[in-house]
Amino acid sequence: MNAPRTNLPVDPARIAAVIDGLAAITEPDRPYTRRAFSALFPQGRAFLADRFREAGLETRIDAAGNLIGRRPGLKPGSGTIMLGSHSDTVPDGGRFDGIAGVAAALEVARSLADRGTALDHDLEIVDFLAEEVSVFGVSCIGSRGMAGVLPQEWLVRQSGGLTLAEGILQAGGDPARIAAQARGDIAAFLELHIEQGPVLEEEKFDIGVVTAIAGITRIEIVVDGRADHAGTTPMGGRADALAAAARLVTGVEALAKSFAGGRFHFTATVGEFSIEPNAANVVPSRARLLIDARAEERAMMDLFANSLDQMAEQIARETGTTISAPRRISDNPPTPADPMLVAVLDAACSAVDASHRRMVSGAGHDTAWMARATRSAMIFVPCRGGRSHAPEEFAENDDIALGAAVLLHAVLQLDGDLQKAIQETA
Numbered sequence: 001m002n003a004p005r006t007n008l009p010v011d012p013a014r015i016a017a018v019i020d021g022l023a024a025i026t027e028p029d030r031p032y033t034r035r036a037f038s039a040l041f042p043q044g045r046a047f048l049a050d051r052f053r054e055a056g057l058e059t060r061i062d063a064a065g066n067l068i069g070r071r072p073g074l075k076p077g078s079g080t081i082m083l084g085s086h087s088d089t090v091p092d093g094g095r096f097d098g099i100a101g102v103a104a105a106l107e108v109a110r111s112l113a114d115r116g117t118a119l120d121h122d123l124e125i126v127d128f129l130a131e132e133v134s135v136f137g138v139s140c141i142g143s144r145g146m147a148g149v150l151p152q153e154w155l156v157r158q159s160g161g162l163t164l165a166e167g168i169l170q171a172g173g174d175p176a177r178i179a180a181q182a183r184g185d186i187a188a189f190l191e192l193h194i195e196q197g198p199v200l201e202e203e204k205f206d207i208g209v210v211t212a213i214a215g216i217t218r219i220e221i222v223v224d225g226r227a228d229h230a231g232t233t234p235m236g237g238r239a240d241a242l243a244a245a246a247r248l249v250t251g252v253e254a255l256a257k258s259f260a261g262g263r264f265h266f267t268a269t270v271g272e273f274s275i276e277p278n279a280a281n282v283v284p285s286r287a288r289l290l291i292d293a294r295a296e297e298r299a300m301m302d303l304f305a306n307s308l309d310q311m312a313e314q315i316a317r318e319t320g321t322t323i324s325a326p327r328r329i330s331d332n333p334p335t336p337a338d339p340m341l342v343a344v345l346d347a348a349c350s351a352v353d354a355s356h357r358r359m360v361s362g363a364g365h366d367t368a369w370m371a372r373a374t375r376s377a378m379i380f381v382p383c384r385g386g387r388s389h390a391p392e393e394f395a396e397n398d399d400i401a402l403g404a405a406v407l408l409h410a411v412l413q414l415d416g417d418l419q420k421a422i423q424e425t426a
């Protein structure tokens with residue numbers, strides 16, 4: 001956000017070349033689209049694999065379809081320090097979501113090579129397979145696989161005549177061996193990502209050190225009223241499902257605003273909504289809402305769900321409708337970042353003179369799954385206007401380079417101090 005720094009231990013131009021190179025590999029009339037399992041995805045992967053090899057990394061694809069570049073350490077068996085993110089995009093996505101993190105991770109490896117710095121630990125750079133929701137309707141395939149928590153039943157999910165297992169195979173993975181290859185040797189995982197929100201830009205911070213990734217719960221509510229003639233049924237004699245559902249929508253918003261006013265990150269959104277029969281002259285008989293609620297603290301999610309139950313009961317009573325008990329159709333707990341890594345990242349920010357604040361990620365990331373396998377943490381870099389998952393998504397290359405310098409410092413510190421730091425925080 002400040003003037004470009006000239007004394008960084010990384011090369012911003014090399015980071016830009018990776019990001020621009022991937023941006024050029026897009027569906028031409030639909031920038032920037034390079035979805036996992038699409039025909040274009042392997043082209044992006046081939047481009048990245050070439051860059052990994054140029055950096056001197058031993059490059060392979062693991063069983064879960066992750067592209068990995070490895071730099072062996074001096075002390076085999078000390079464990080792996082892993083850096084990375086994802087190169088797949090959403091449809092009409094941006095140039096930086098995930099990609100900035102892969103480019104920054106690669107730059108750390110290149111910078112170490114330039115300086116002839118040998119680490120004790122193995123260093124691995126990873127491009128996780130299919131972080132975004134793919135055609136198979138699920139996300140974070142590669143990181144779940146690496147962490148050993150990919151649901152087996154997902155492998156038979158189908159899209160366009162292909163199973164997810166076949167998709168992973170086509171990406172160079174080996175679906176039958178995913179569970180066997182779950183990693184137990186990773187000493188620490190770090191991810192750089194664009195913030196995908198406006199806070200760092202508005203508050204003029206260079207780096208966000210993420211303390212937790214919010215848990216995501218999706219709650220479905222169905223409101224049943226009674227279809228009646230819109231012209232002949234008196235206003236006092238109706239069971240209007242939409243009028244009741246509208247009160248639920250504004251109630252969810254009010255509840256979420258009150259929860260968000262406290263210390264902890266909380267959001268709730270009615271993101272899906274449908275009514276039946278959806279005809280101008282009929283009192284609506286049914287409405288369905290899907291709520292996306294995200295909380296840094298599990299207790300707040302439970303409190304929200306309880307409040308929602310009470311609200312639904314009260315609205316049903318007052319409107320003469322039947323409202324189903326709110327049903328959690330998916331429910332992932334929050335992921336706290338590893339406190340030792342958060343401290344290392346704070347210190348690394350100070351070392352490169354990057355202004356930084358701690359913050360919570362409202363978006364899900366591969367880091368949340370890697371945290372099941374090893375100590376994990378992440379940093380955010382600012383993005384313009386908080387825009388993301390859109391072609392307008394933009395991050396300043398110098399901000400990404402500063403983030404890469406933070407990662408480099410963190411890796412150097414971890415390499416020296418990992419054992420000591422683990423003991424201190426144990």
Ligand SMILES: [Zn+2]
Pocket residue numbers: 086097098131193
């Ligand atoms: Zn992402």
